[in-house]
Amino acid sequence: MNNMNKEENYSEWYNNIVRAADIIDDRFPIKGMPVYKQYGYSIIRYILKELEILLDNNGFYPSWFPNLIPYDIFKKESEHIKGFENEVFYVTPAKPVEEERDIKYILRPTSETEMYYMFSLWIKSFRDLPLLTYMTNTVYRYETKATKPLIRGRELLWNEAHTAHRDLDDAILMINKSKEIYSNLFWNRLHIPHFWVKRPDWDKFAGADFTYAAETILPDGRFLQIGTTHLLGRNFSRAYDIIFEDEHPFIKIDKDTLEAYDQKNNKYLINFEKNQITIKYIENNEIKLVYQFQEHNNGDINEGNKELMKDIENKIKSIFNNVELKKQKYVWQTSFGLSMRTLAALISIHGDNKGLILPFDIAPIQIIIIPVYYSDEDKNKVIDYSIKIYNLLRDKYRVKIDFDDSKSPGWKFNNYELLGVPLRITIGKREIEDASITISIRMYNEKYYDFKADIDNLGNTIKKIIEIYENKIIERAKNYLNNKIFKTNNVKDIENNLNANIVFKAPFCMKEDCAENVKKNYSLDIRGTDINPETAEGKCIFCNNDARYYVYIGKSY
RNA sequence: GGGACCGUAGUCCAGCUUGGAAGGAUGUCGGUUUGGGGUACCGGUGGCCCCGGGUUCAAAUCCCGGCGGUCCCA
Numbered sequence: 126m127n128n129m130n131k132e133e134n135y136s137e138w139y140n141n142i143v144r145a146a147d148i149i150d151d152r153f154p155i156k157g158m159p160v161y162k163q164y165g166y167s168i169i170r171y172i173l174k175e176l177e178i179l180l181d182n183n184g185f186y187p188s189w190f191p192n193l194i195p196y197d198i199f200k201k202e203s204e205h206i207k208g209f210e211n212e213v214f215y216v217t218p219a220k221p222v223e224e225e226r227d228i229k230y231i232l233r234p235t236s237e238t239e240m241y242y243m244f245s246l247w248i249k250s251f252r253d254l255p256l257l258t259y260m261t262n263t264v265y266r267y268e269t270k271a272t273k274p275l276i277r278g279r280e281l282l283w284n285e286a287h288t289a290h291r292d293l294d295d296a297i298l299m300i301n302k303s304k305e306i307y308s309n310l311f312w313n314r315l316h317i318p319h320f321w322v323k324r325p326d327w328d329k330f331a332g333a334d335f336t337y338a339a340e341t342i343l344p345d346g347r348f349l350q351i352g353t354t355h356l357l358g359r360n361f362s363r364a365y366d367i368i369f370e371d372e373h374p375f376i377k378i379d380k381d382t383l384e385a386y387d388q389k390n391n392k393y394l395i396n397f398e399k400n401q402i403t404i405k406y407i408e409n410n411e412i413k414l415v416y417q418f419q420e421h422n423n424g425d426i427n428e429g430n431k432e433l434m435k436d437i438e439n440k441i442k443s444i445f446n447n448v449e450l451k452k453q454k455y456v457w458q459t460s461f462g463l464s465m466r467t468l469a470a471l472i473s474i475h476g477d478n479k480g481l482i483l484p485f486d487i488a489p490i491q492i493i494i495i496p497v498y499y500s501d502e503d504k505n506k507v508i509d510y511s512i513k514i515y516n517l518l519r520d521k522y523r524v525k526i527d528f529d530d531s532k533s534p535g536w537k538f539n540n541y542e543l544l545g546v547p548l549r550i551t552i553g554k555r556e557i558e559d560a561s562i563t564i565s566i567r568m569y570n571e572k573y574y575d576f577k578a579d580i581d582n583l584g585n586t587i588k589k590i591i592e593i594y595e596n597k598i599i600e601r602a603k604n605y606l607n608n609k610i611f612k613t614n615n616v617k618d619i620e621n622n623l624n625a626n627i628v629f630k631a632p633f634c635m636k637e638d639c640a641e642n643v644k645k646n647y648s649l650d651i652r653g654t655d656i657n658p659e660t661a662e663g664k665c666i667f668c669n670n671d672a673r674y675y676v677y678i679g680k681s682y
Numbered sequence: 683g684g685g686a687c688c689g690u691a692g693u694c695c696a697g698c699u700u701g702g703a704a705g706g707a708u709g710u711c712g713g714u715u716u717g718g719g720g721u722a723c724c725g726g727u728g729g730c731c732c733c734g735g736g737u738u739c740a741a742a743u744c745c746c747g748g749c750g751g752u753c754c755c756a
Contacts, residue, residue: 136752136753140752144693151751152692154732154749154750155750156749156750156751269683271751271752271753272751495718497717497718498717499716499717532717532720533716533717533719533720533721534717534718534719535717535718535719535720535721536717536719536720536721537719537720538718538719538720539719539720540720542719551718553718554718555718563718572719573719644756645756648755648756
């Protein structure tokens with residue numbers, strides 16, 4: 126290993142550790158397509174398993190769609206193709222490509238298009254909704270820039286979830302649910318500090334109405350997106366004809382009719398705002414919200430209350446002449462994904478100069494038993510005793526004894542530290558003599574911390590020690606972001622800290638050309654606003670236009 | 683999109699400027715030793731010097747093209 130100093134040179138440390146700890150082997154001769162080795166792939170499987178259990182518990186079911194997508198199906202949604210067409214791998218069946226029409230298939234860069242083609246065949250009734258499915262798979266994007274194992278590659282191992290809903294409200298609930306699921310995984314299982322931002326419009330997923338992203342910050346002060354969730358609205362259902370017949374019709378009233386009606390009748394309160402039309406109905410001197418339609422609806426009005434709906438349906442029909450009642454509706458959709466960048470974040474944030482540090486649940490080896498002996502006579506006793514301990518633990522934990530005679534105990538200590546094994550049990554003459562064991566905890570940048578324990582109450586002792594171990598990781602994770610975000614109202618603070626390995630939070634105008642200037646002048650990205658935005662009373666620190674919110678600004682992967 | 687640097691044993695690298703017998707460390711294998719924080723020593727093993735073309739009596743070395751990688755800037 127060249128450099129294992131995380132503080133000194135994070136990038137080099139990272140590249141070294143993913144190789145040394147047997148996560149990946151990137152000598153496979155295609156750029157951005159490393160081989161996942163047994164130890165790394167095991168960790169990945171434990172992470173994905175935790176995620177899949179969470180999805181299953183929330184009503185999702187797994188599915189598999191082919192790796193190839195017919196080119197003409199891929200091309201249906203115009204915004205989507207704009208975002209991806211320059212980075213897809215084209216596949217042709219044993220024939221040289223001369224023109225575009227020779228391209229038959231693409232390797233999926235993400236699965237919206239192929240899945241939604243099928244959704245349109247599957248979804249016929251409101252009873253088919255919501256449709257919730259996920260797929261753990263690989264997708265392919267022809268990255269031309271620098272690739273980095275697990276962070277940016279041409280083959281991307283991830284889990285993508287796709288949903289279809291009756292209405293906007295239900296889709297929004299799913300967006301929130303997806304954030305909960307991901308944050309649950311990040312905080313409770315993996316202890317990865319993160320926060321959610323809303324991407325600026327110019328940076329949202331191609332084909333989405335909006336995109337939320339879970340961001341963390343790596344030790345070098347750059348953002349790493351570890352999860353995203355998109356409100357797809359009805360952009361894809363329109364392109365792929367995902368239409369269902371609903372219980373109630375929606376009511377299409379043209380704007381002129383509504384406005385004319387509003388002026389001569391005060392029974393219905395019809396309110397036009399910037400992006401929203403609200404219709405309220407007065408009954409028994411009570412004002413009830415009847416319809417609300419936002420820009421997503423694009424002229425269609427969603428029902429609120431079911432019973433009221435039928436009633437209103439008839440009333441509206443009797444009042445307006447040119448009202449159109451339709452039960453055929455386009456579904457509302459969301460999609461969200463979580464890639465093995467999660468593992469990159471886990472390695473980068475928890476790891477130290479000795480190697481990996483893994484949350485207990487996802488460690489491929491949770492407890493390593495290392496026998497220590499000086500003579501053949503001792504050896505037999507020590508190994509018998511080790512097997513005895515192993516048998517006490519094997520049902521509950523992933524435990525392993527290292528019998529390898531060709532490596533010294535010291536070598537093994539260092540090796541399992543590198544692999545991030547949480548607990549180590551050392552067994553030698555001393556332990557046999559007083560029927561004890563020595564349990565040690567993997568510590569951040571320090572030697573293992575030793576505990577002496579009796580065999581009698583081993584189960585409980587181990588449980589307590591696991592708790593100590595986990596709490597140490599959680600404690601560090603909680604404090605991790607404290608010094609990484611610099612909140613400021615002064616552009617000088619940014620200029621003076623461009624090389625400080627931190628990100629900034631500052632009032633920003635949300636204009637794309639201003640963001641382009643920031644990129645040009647400082648090489649910083651406008652990453653997005655908090656999910657619950659922090660109001661800024663003032664001016665954009667870059668262009669001095671009005672700024673409504675604080676946004677996150679920094680370098681990113 | 684623009685630029686800089688790099689590719690030599692499984693790994694990390696020296697050699698290239700000034701063309702002339704492919705080197706070291708590490709790993710790996712055999713052995714002795716050692717073992718509670720990467721034991722030490724001895725012996726062996728391992729190379730289409732990234733690929734293709736060119737210049738030359740002669741190319742790891744110089745030139746052109748490609749492939750692969752690292753980093754910086756937009």
